[in-house]
Amino acid sequence: MSSLTALAVDVPGLAALDARAWSAEVRAALARGERLVTLYGRPAEGGEAAVTAVLQAPQGGLGVLRATLPPEQGWHTLSREFPAAQCFEREVHEQLGVRVADHPWLKPVRYEGANLRKMKDYPFYKLEGKEVHEVAVGPVHAGVIEPGAFRFMCLGETVHHLEIQLGYQHRGVEGLLLKGDPRSLTPLVETVAGDTSIAHAWAYCAALEALAGCAVPEDAEASRAFALELERVAMHLAGLAGLAADIGFQQGASTYGRLRTTAINTSMRLCGSRFGRGWLRPGGSRAAMDGELAKLVGANLALLAGDIAVINRAFLGAWTVRDRFAGVGTVSRRAALELGLVGPSARASGVALDQRAFGAGVYAALPVPTSVQDSGDCWARAVLRIEEIAVSLKWLTDALERTRTFKPERAALGALAPNRLSVAVCEGWRGEVVHCLETDARGGLLHYKVQDPSLRNWFGLAFAVRENEISDFPICNKSFDLSYCGNDL
Amino acid sequence: MFDSLKVRLNQGWQYIPDPRRAVPAGFKGRPVISAAPCGTGCTKCADACPTKAIGLEPVRIDLGRCIFCTECVAVCPEKKFEFTPETRMGAASRSGLTVSAGGPPPSPVDASAALKSLFGRSLKLRQVSAGGCNGCELELNALANVNFDLQRYGIEWVASPRHADGLVLTGPLTQNMADAVQLSWDAMPEPRFVVAFGACAISGGPFMESPVLDRGFLDRVGPVLYVPGCPPHPLTFVSAILDLLGVG
Known part of the structure; x- marks a missing residue:
């Protein structure tokens, strides 16, 4: 069985609800404590839009609610009661022109399709007042x-509001995923967010394998989980190096940085790429490790654990x-x-959400x-990443045993089975990576929805800097460590 | 204090003494294609290549498109393909990125006397990502770490294009970044040059068929250096830039 949180359903078996019934059911599910994993749409027959909400129960089970509706009718926004829906509703509106009545700010999330290069038509939210000044950064x-x-809308040094406008990285990923053989998409999937190659590749493989009724060899599944934790260790180290650099803690910057080299070079020994590209493929894995290499990998893990513990003491012990x-x-x-944050951004604020904790597949035998x-602050996000590195290294060491x-x-x-919808959720280093694949009546790929955790977490960053000094923005930004291209697709 | 000293002691000396001779174990880098004859009408390698990097008769790989996924190795019945750990494969021209069956390896980048006299002792680079997936960006950042230590050659990243001699482009060049790329270039004082870093910047890579790219900038301003890879190994960049500047 797959180690990821996953679901595959026959589309004809889904009750195709109308807009009113669908939004009532989504509201009811959210009100009884389920969580919105994703909400997206695709064009349907007769100019209608097929809209899908994926919900997760507190015990981890996934459910799907599907509506078919005329775009001009749309639905009444969920975002006012459930702010976590805000980015999804903006995306559906942008991609399909679906009306979302009373949504507070239907600004495009990435300026794709007809919106391409029309950023100037969507001005930044403005504050009025004599003391207000704006600071523009980027792209x-x-x-x-x-x-x-x-x-940044500032009052003196204090940020009253930050608006984040993305889309510059839009490469048309979802369109490209529908070209070519759906079983050969891994190289493209590995570059959706290139620092999360493994998590995206795994979510793609798992969703595809569910459609193809393919049972992955146990060893291959174990190897995938190994790759995922190496990626997490490497990227958490990169993040800590960045955080240390941003506050002028040079020893942390150089040490966490060079330890990342050890982590990614371990991936390189196993699959030829420092980013784990080529490691995963639908049906299995391409990594090779023999007893000799296992010794070297074990030595690398021991070196990482030892050296990281020392730099952690220096880093966490410094009052500066x-x-x-x-x-x-x-x-x-x-x-x-409320914002629906995921991954470390949520866990640093006391939300114990981690897809690996649902204990499927390899995580049943070896839990994480x-x-x-x-405390939900930059300190919490730094300490959390330090803790997660330790947990992952321990897990990798046990797995290697x-x-x-x-x-x-x-x-x-x-x-691929016809008329089927498959969802896979993989806990990448930044949070849950969601891939939803749907086939048509002939078993061809009808729709491919990719979701990087960054899509949801960018709003968390905007929220975090409110009432902070503008000079705190760089460390806030680095503490969230979000992907631009993962949002822009 | 003691922890600080211990960190320093553990670290030892991490820098790679001669980046042009370093061969990273396990890396899948510069390919070699054997001259063994192909099966009649066999096109398996070209068919399997996700970025259309492989040409036939003779079999050749365009490193500007190759993402080093090694699918060709897996499908070739004649076992013609091998990816070596060699990282040195930058080129000063687009055509210099082709590896042919039985042919010699691509020659290292020729030193440019003009660039050497201008930038041989001090080179400031500004990086712009135009659709990069953060793979290339991470590897360019890694160039400043204690392993690669690019600063030892007087090469540094700068925050403003006004301070930059070279523009290092990553990503397939999205339409949404077209203006920003041009503005960054316009803000750079002359003399200046462009480096295309990674398969996406060189050819569009996995995104070459995307309808939302605008690669016009690279048509107007040709790169002086092409650094292949997905992402390129930092060593590929170091070797290529040092060769180009005639350093060391």
């Missing part, structure tokens, strides 16, 4: 980093570090839940304890 930033535009991070960019637990911090060899193996992938 090109002052570092080696992806582009995005930030507009604590003083700079504590109380800055705070997101309360309630706000994190969920790390949580309560059980499995000393990986061999490239792939189960055959048959034809």
